[in-house]
Amino acid sequence: MNSDYLKNQGFELLTIGMGGFLGAISRYLVAGYFAPAPGTLVVNVLGSILLGFLMYSSEYLGIVSPRTRMFFAIGFCGSLTTFSTFTVQTFQMQLAEAAFNIFANVILTLAGIFTGRALVFYLIKRREGAGV
Template identity: 30%
Template structure:
């Protein structure tokens, strides 16, 4: 990757990441207000939404061939990278353990991983359907 493309990629990732992080904050705040703090619905929601959208976007970007790299940087690496959050998932698991709610950890990890995997495949299937020529 030459220097110009590297800098363009960096700027696209930063722009997408800013929007993704803001979107994560909005979704998390709305779900916290709606459902309270008993379960991390915001993190679960953004990770599942992000999985679905990432699956869709991967197919959509791949259909563009070599012209798709800016979209990959902006949308997948930046937007979805900023929206989803593995570190929050892990911190929330630690909080559950420290507050003597360890049983929730297994449930939370299972639904996050199983549904995340399901959603990324569903997003990819939708992407293949929509982008099919």
């Protein structure tokens, strides 16, 4: 490995780490307003909306740089959302409650991605309509 690669890698890791730090704190603060399973659902859905918006903004609007995408998508959203907590909480529930929790997390997080995507397409249409 050459030193330029390590310098670039170090900056990328720092970018992801800073996003992860803020995402983890945000998860703790937001999820803390709710009971454990609903709190996990809330952060997973919010993270999915943000992730959908970021990924589609990057792809279709070009307003999200690769470095910003790295900070928010990998770092922030990766730490804000939590599959492991969702899994442990679901495992600790009774069967009917666990089934509902699985259904709610899967359906609502996918809906979150599509909501972020829809927002980007709305902004594209609005920008095209404004003649920009």
